[in-house]
Amino acid sequence: MRAVVTARPEPHRVVDDDGNADPYRWQLSIDDRVALEAAHQVADEVTAVGVGGETAEDCVRSALERGADRGVHVSFDPVERTAGEKFATVLARVTARESPDALFVGQSSSFSGSEIAGLAAERLGWPSATRATELGPEHLDVPVEVSEDELAVQRKLAIGRQEAVAVALPAVVGVDAGFANPTRAPLDTVIAGRRASIETVELTDVAPGESRFSMSVGAATVEHVRPNERWGRGRPPRTGTVEERIYRMLGRGTGRTRSAGERIEAPPEEAAQRVVAFLRENELL
Incomplete structure (x- = not known):
């Protein structure tokens, strides 16, 4: 052998x-x-x-x-x-x-x-x-x-x-x-x-x-970073509290309203309907 x-x-x-x-x-x-x-x-x-x-x-x-x-x-x-x-x-x-x-x-x-x-x-x-x-x-x-x-x-x-x-x-x-x-x-x-x-x-x-x-170099991954179009290509907002500014830079609203970044605890069909409603409400769909 x-x-x-x-x-x-x-x-x-x-x-x-x-x-x-x-x-x-x-x-x-x-x-x-x-x-x-x-x-x-x-x-x-x-x-x-x-x-x-x-x-x-x-x-x-x-x-x-x-x-x-x-x-x-x-x-x-x-x-x-x-x-x-x-x-x-x-x-x-x-x-x-x-x-x-x-x-x-x-x-x-x-x-x-x-x-x-x-x-x-x-x-x-x-x-x-x-x-x-x-x-x-x-x-x-x-x-x-x-x-x-x-x-x-x-x-x-x-x-x-x-x-x-x-x-x-x-x-x-x-x-x-x-x-x-x-x-x-x-x-x-x-x-x-x-x-x-x-x-x-x-x-x-x-x-x-x-x-x-x-x-x-092992397995490499490439992450495409895009500017936040909703908030002036990533320029930080000048108004509001720190939390509100962070939410706005992340494209998640003001921090007081529902956003695309929150977890939806609901069955799949209901969760999908709520996501579609949110996108339409914010003129994103």
Whole structure:
């Protein structure tokens, strides 16, 4: 079985016994370390994928030092932290190129949020199982029959509740932080990881439409702001109390009368009739 696992950075700060704190430094996310442990449990070959600048490359290196077989770094100079949906898109495209049997994502990582597993699965068109606490039929609390192209997953539902499912491969697995405690790799594995080469791929080769600026911008919405035609293109009224002026600037009358901004507690038909009557009364219909 071949697997891809995320290698994302998160800030880490060490405070000594005297209360002195070292500056923040970036390291491989704890949750992605857990995901790497999960991938090693069921996969024969594991590829770590990092997206971003030098910190992402360092995280890929850390994954290699922890036993990952290959490392892929999608390189670009980020302006800010990468938006979750952008990260998921790039991750899905790299995963599709690698053609693994499963993609493992640290479910609770603070970087890019916990939605990455679901977004990546949507873009790949793969099934997903989130909050996984055990993998493989031999580790599950209840027996589950799986075929050669399925993976047995035990996943958390709520406090004290879990379920066991068989997920068709290829699939995306969101690994719960409680899956395992990350362990230190043997010294020979660390040395091999430091000597291993990392495949570097430019962002434009993976996502031609993206740039270092667009990667920091998620789903954008555009709001069209129009001047208030009823009150002189938004110029504030000069007469009346403060409350009356606010109501007039919002186009809601004087504050003493009914307005289009109030809630109508009535059945739909009656509410519609009252709205039409109000519009006609104010010569708006």
